[in-house]
Amino acid sequence: MFDRTLSNDVASLVAATEDLEQFLSREAVGAEASYACTLALEEVVTNVFKYAYDDAGVHAVRFTAQLTPDHVVLRFSDDGRPFDPLAAPPPDLARPLEERAIGGLGIHLVRKLADAMEYERSGGRNLLTARFALRPKAPNGSRSLA
Amino acid sequence: MSLKIEVTTKAPGYHELVLDGKLDTETHGQLDAALKKLPVNGARGVRLNLARLSYISSMGLRVVMKLMKDLKAQNSILQMVNVQPQIKKVFDIAAALPTETVFASVAEADAYLDMMQKKVLRGDGG
Numbered sequence: 001m002f003d004r005t006l007s008n009d010v011a012s013l014v015a016a017t018e019d020l021e022q023f024l025s026r027e028a029v030g031a032e033a034s035y036a037c038t039l040a041l042e043e044v045v046t047n048v049f050k051y052a053y054d055d056a057g058v059h060a061v062r063f064t065a066q067l068t069p070d071h072v073v074l075r076f077s078d079d080g081r082p083f084d085p086l087a088a089p090p091p092d093l094a095r096p097l098e099e100r101a102i103g104g105l106g107i108h109l110v111r112k113l114a115d116a117m118e119y120e121r122s123g124g125r126n127l128l129t130a131r132f133a134l135r136p137k138a139p140n141g142s143r144s145l146a
Numbered sequence: 147m148s149l150k151i152e153v154t155t156k157a158p159g160y161h162e163l164v165l166d167g168k169l170d171t172e173t174h175g176q177l178d179a180a181l182k183k184l185p186v187n188g189a190r191g192v193r194l195n196l197a198r199l200s201y202i203s204s205m206g207l208r209v210v211m212k213l214m215k216d217l218k219a220q221n222s223i224l225q226m227v228n229v230q231p232q233i234k235k236v237f238d239i240a241a242a243l244p245t246e247t248v249f250a251s252v253a254e255a256d257a258y259l260d261m262m263q264k265k266v267l268r269g270d271g272g
Contacts (some may be wrong), residue, residue, distance in 0.1 A: 013171060014172050035182075035201065035232050036202070038148055039236075042205075043203060043204055046205070090241075093241040094241075097211060097214055097242060098250060105207055105208070106204035108207075109204055109236060
């Protein structure tokens with residue numbers, strides 16, 4: 001199992017991402033699933049530090065990655081204010097690019113790449129679980145602009 | 147995570163940026179800075195060569211999407227060449243890759259630029 005506690009600075013995220021990639025490579029996880037897990041780590045942790053805390057102090061997010069026969073299971077835990085990233089409305093992708101607000105994409109990307117995601121508030125902590133198939137399928141509902 | 151950016155000017159006002167590495171939380175500021183330095187404002191066209199871009203996150207997407215908006219607002223051309231499958235997948239999920247910007251090869255992108263430049267020289271717009 002991969003287990004890290006990240007603080008809210010970029011260096012901490014960079015180190016954890018590199019270590020996660022190495023862990024997944026050692027566990028023979030394919031490139032596509034590895035990409036999705038790395039992306040999830042970056043997007044979720046960035047999101048937590050952006051929205052779950054009101055002050056600029058030092059905070060920590062615990063992150064674990066575990067393999068099951070069919071999935072990589074990522075778990076994120078933080079003590080910020082209650083914040084369910086899955087409750088946020090998806091970005092309006094139907095609008096032309098030049099009319100869209102830039103941003104709000106991170107969690108959307110993770111949701112589309114994950115097989116399943118769950119949020120729970122427990123013991124004063126936000127707990128987010130994301131499961132990624134070891135043999136990824138095509139993303140759900142993705143589309144490109146014609 | 148690291149990113150190398152090689153900038154070349156292919157013709158007056160036409161710039162190519164070759165991105166090598168990862169475009170993410172750590173490195174997106176480098177691309178932003180490179181684009182400011184060009185500058186994009188007043189450029190006729192920008193080409194992003196993504197042959198060696200192995201990873202993009204939402205922070206990277208934001209910089210590219212802003213570039214698309216800025217170029218479109220001034221009727222300039224954006225070309226994306228050699229977009230790797232894993233990068234294309236992220237752009238597709240974000241619905242952020244207009245098909246007219248994507249070129250399968252450098253040769254195809256060059257031919258398009260040539261045609262546009264000839265149009266400009268002839269004075270029939272472009």
